[in-house]
Amino acid sequence: xxxxxxxxxxxxxxxxxxxxxxxxxxxxxxxxxxxxxxxxxxxxxxxxxxxxxxxxxxxxxxxxxxxxxxxxxxxxxxxxxxxxxxxxxxxxxxxxxxxxxxxxxxxxxxxxxxxxxxxxxxxxxxxxxxxxxxxxxxxxxxxxxxxxxxxxxxxxxxxxxxxxxxxxxxxxxxxxxxxxxxxxxxxxxxxxxxxxxxxxxxxxxxxxxxxxxxxxxxxxxxxxxxxxxxxxxxxxxxxxxxxxxxxxxxxxxxxxxxxxxxxxxxxxxxxxxxxxxxxxxxxxxxxxxxxxxxxxxxxxxxxxxxxxxxxxxxxxxxxxxxxxxxxxxxxxxxxxxxxxxxxxxxxxxxxxxxxxxxxx
Numbered sequence: 571x572x573x574x575x576x577x578x579x580x581x582x583x584x585x586x587x588x589x590x591x592x593x594x595x596x597x598x599x600x601x602x603x604x605x606x607x608x609x610x611x612x613x614x615x616x617x618x619x620x621x622x623x624x625x626x627x628x629x630x631x632x633x634x635x636x637x638x639x640x641x642x643x644x645x646x647x648x649x650x651x652x653x654x655x656x657x658x659x660x661x662x663x664x665x666x667x668x669x670x671x672x673x674x675x676x677x678x679x680x681x682x683x684x685x686x687x688x689x690x691x692x693x694x695x696x697x698x699x700x701x702x703x704x705x706x707x708x709x710x711x712x713x714x715x716x717x718x719x720x721x722x723x724x725x726x727x728x729x730x731x732x733x734x735x736x737x738x739x740x741x742x743x744x745x746x747x748x749x750x751x752x753x754x755x756x757x758x759x760x761x762x763x764x765x766x767x768x769x770x771x772x773x774x775x776x777x778x779x780x781x782x783x784x785x786x787x788x789x790x791x792x793x794x795x796x797x798x799x800x801x802x803x804x805x806x807x808x809x810x811x812x813x814x815x816x817x818x819x820x821x822x823x824x825x826x827x828x829x830x831x832x833x834x835x836x837x838x839x840x841x842x843x844x845x846x847x848x849x850x851x852x853x854x855x856x857x858x859x860x861x862x863x864x865x866x867x868x869x870x871x872x873x874x875x876x877x878x879x880x881x882x883x884x885x886x887x888x889x890x891x892x893x894x895x896x897x898x899x900x901x902x903x904x905x906x907x908x909x910x911x912x913x914x915x916x917x918x919x920x921x922x923x924x925x926x927x928x929x930x
Contacts, residue, residue: 596645601930603639607662608632608900608925610715614916622914629663631714632925633886633898636662639675650682655692674727685736692731695746695776696723696790699763703774704794704805707861708851709888709896716902716921718865718882719847721826722809724780724790728759740768746778755821756782770798780825782818788825794847801854807847813840815872839872861886869910878910895928 608630616624642654657675659668668674677690693701700723705711712720720726731748745762761778773795780788794807813822822840849863865882884902891897900923904912911917 598641598643600641600643601639602641603637604634604927604929605636605662606632606634606714606925606927607636608715608898608923610921610923612919612921614912614914614919616914616916619915622912622916631661631663632923632927633710633713633715633888633900634927635659635668635714637674642678646680648682650680652678653681653686653688654678671729677731685734687732687734689732691727691729692733693726694724694728694731694759694778695733695744695761695763696778696792697726698744699765699774699776700792700794700807703765703767703772704796704807704847706805706847706849706863706884707886708798708803709859709861710886713884713886713900713902715923716882716884716900718867718880718904719807719809719845722790722792722811722843722845724759724778724788724811725825728780729757731759740766742767750781750783754783755818756780756785758785772796782821784816784818786814786817788813788817788822801852803851803853805847805849807845809845809847810842811845812842815841839876841870841872841876843867843869857890859888859890861888871909875909878906878908880907880910881905894930895926897924897926899924 609627610630610632611625611627613625614622615626616622637657637659639655639657642652644652646652655675655677656673658672659674660666661668671691673691675692677688677692679686679688700719701711706713706719728746728748730751731746733744733746735742735744742765743763746759748757748759750757758781759778761776763774763776765774766772775793777791778789789812790809792807792809794805796803796805845865845867847863847865849861851859851861853859862885867880867882869876869878871877882902882904884900886898886900888896888898902921904919906917912919
């Protein structure tokens with residue numbers, strides 16, 4: 571079915587070959603990518619408190635961030651295989667670089683009967699277990715233009731990382747460690763995840779600790795699962811993000827995302843945040859997939875000024891013309907309570923988006 575093929579293409583593009591590869595030839599270099607653009611309109615999106623009621627219309631990334639990557643796989647004999655990945659993210663609306671790091675992924679590794687070990691800049695264990703096990707939408711792990719849950723993956727990637735992964739039947743487990751190499755912002759990390767998947771059921775959990783330049787620690791613990799039966803899919807996830815007192819607030823901002831893009835909220839003096847994530851999808855036809863998701867977040871500050879709650883909602887209709895090309899309509903809403911606001915002081919926002927995405 572076309573939609574099933576689209577799901578497989580989406581997973582491969584998101585992970586950039588991060589999971590076990592089955593190349594067509596003993597050794598291969600393959601090019602992959604996504605080009606995704608959408609027309610998006612958001613309310614209460616003015617730049618300042620005086621203009622916070624203004625709306626904004628823009629051309630932007632939609633369900634996925636555009637990317638171009640290379641997967642490398644070489645048969646070394648004796649059941650041993652060399653792997654590698656380079657992936658660049660870009661803003662398709664302007665042709666500009668999406669982040670200061672040109673390569674969002676850049677790693678090499680070896681895979682054999684012992685499992686797989688990879689070294690370099692790559693996805694962390696939180697992002698791995700979330701996107702593979704209880705992602706927000708079955709056909710797209712998260713919405714690039716609106717992604718409140720991404721704040722609980724501590725930046726999604728880590729540099730200077732060594733990751734070891736092993737699989738046995740329905741079980742998969744991985745551990746990671748990275749060093750800061752004296753960086754002023756830190757970056758030392760350690761953590762792991764365990765995942766179980768059988769039939770239509772999958773469940774997993776992960777833990778990751780990350781230290782800033784003064785060795786103060788941030789921790790994330792997450793647990794969730796999903797169940798797919800016929801045209802229905804459901805998911806449930808929990809996460810807690812904790813910060814030691816004095817943890818660099820600039821790093822908190824980068825880890826929890828930009829409020830205008832990701833639906834995350836003003837920082838305050840954060841002690842911890844908790845999030846509940848629940849969603850469902852229905853494949854109406856082989857081409858048309860419907861999805862709805864809800865996130866509830868609760869923040870506890872070191873002072874009452876940092877306390878608050880947030881509710882995020884998103885619904886999506888996605889139509890696949892083929893296994894590579896789809897169009898979608900998305901509507902999302904953010905609502906804050908207590909002392910939490912967007913940077914411009916607004917406490918609610920509605921976004922609507924229409925886009926087209928092509929994978930290759």
